[in-house]
Amino acid sequence: MSRAEADVATGTDAGAGAPAAGAGPAAETPGTPEGSGTPTASRTARALWSLGLFRGELRIVFRRWRTAALLGVLAAIPVLVGIAVKFQTRGDRQGAGDGPAFIADVTNNGLFLVFTSLAVTLPFFLPMAVGVVAGDSVAGEANAGTLRYLLVAPAGRTRLLLTKYATVLVFCGVATLVVALAALATGAALFPFGDVTLISGQTVSLGDGLLRALAIAGVVAVSLVGIAALGLFVSTLTDSAIAAMATTVGVLLTVQILGAVPQLHAVQPYLFPHYWMSFADLLRAPAIGSAIARNAGLQALYAAVFVSAAWARLTTRDVTA
Template sequence: MSQAERSQPGRPQAEQVTPPKSAGRRPRNPLGAPGLLGSEITTLLRRHRTYALLAVLAAVPVLIGIAVRIETGGGGGGGEGGPDGGAGPAFLAQVTNNGFFLVFAALAATLPVFLPMAVGVVAGDAIAGEASSGTLRYLLVAPAGRTRLLLVKYASVLVFCLIATLVVAVSALAVGALLFPVGDVTTISGTRIGFGEGLVRAALTALVVAVSLAGFAAIGLFVSTLTGSGIGAMAATVGLLITVQILDGIPQLSGVHPYLFAHYWMSFADVLREPVHWDDLSKNFQLQGLYVAVFGAAAWARFTAKDITA
């Protein structure tokens, strides 16, 4: 049968040549088109601003280690075990006896301000930065879509949370090993664990800290959908962080403290107890999940209705 005969309008529908059903279809992916997340992470990690933020975070353990070394002259400082009080001072007092504790002291020093501030900069710029540079409308070309793009942006911020936390932990471990002796680890509970298990606890602590920043990252993403100015979104996110930290430090507001996203951040110290205390850790995870759900939904509602043609 010739091509002309197959294309005649009177021919039965069954005899007409149709393309395969799978032709032209793209695989569905909740995070967008294949490679979209990887491309976003690569773009984030290639920015000079990201290098600057990570460099500052890596420098904090170095400064802490040098300061403790100068203060003590490298000699034995506080006793092993430490009190159950503040996580930062408890770990810092043990650094001279075991440089491994510099990991926990550095995380305790960076978590209230430096780590969330870096996350706030990245999250606040996620959408607003694209809008201010004029690239947002091009990112929304099919098949990405607004929902998928928002998920990709948030996933990339979470990856940055983990990378930033690991940078602090690895830098602290290296500096602690160079400036102080390392060995078996004495937990906050007073028991001793091997150095290998201590490394596992340190990795788990870094993961807990990264998860602790998930709620704040969702807030920053929501703020980023409210404005077309990247600088404005970053400033608002960091300002909110400072405000919450101030509120969390006022004893008269103790009734609202358990609902503030930063209240259980220092619960990561419970990872270094024997056995691990999960009460405050569980409360922290639940609180972060609540913030992710609320502000993630708010960001989606705002972004899907956002006018990007202006």
């Protein structure tokens, strides 16, 4: 070992004449404007960088076949519902008494297909798609080994996590919009369009109805914020993307079942899907906001708890994959 020590001393003398620590890499990297020592350059670079990483995240989520397949399934549901309503209720103007919300109104006004489709997809299809994307977000990178290279880039664990969450939230919005737009297109193709009769009885113009549809899509997207955070947290627990996705979807199913058991009414207000159907309140005049606000509050609570938990996990964990 003493030989090694002596050798280190000579090796250091023979080193490349690098500057002392902290003096920056300038001496060894001539001609590189992005030296980490120049504060102004790095500050502008930092603002652009955040967008760069975010754009990269969006690219890897939306360039995958799996994402396209998920969105394709979501887009197909309104089409199927529209066709089913069209053929099932032909000659039967009364429509079905039961079935998903607003389905009886679809034949009178295609715009109601938007509301029906969101009501149909919100309990399972939309959160399942979000659960897949959120569950994959960190675990998928760990699984592929790309996580270690992002971290040594260095992306920064906190930044990476927040960028991932922002991307999943974008997916929540996109998935909701895909359902809404597919429903709108199908409704326009199969059914008449016109003034909208609200749940509370008043009739508003089609323009007003479209604005309400947009607002409802927004409320539905916000409803997915909680499961997105939950999926992100699960995703930081494992190196297996499949396990993370399956766990997230499993939690969703369990919670939905718990929500349907009357004996558990005491805990149900704390389950993230509890106020999901509150979006229908926007179809009243005046719109009732209390349940929608409670939904937003509950989603924010879930987001705060599970993003914090994900942060605590990711920033302390050994990355061995």
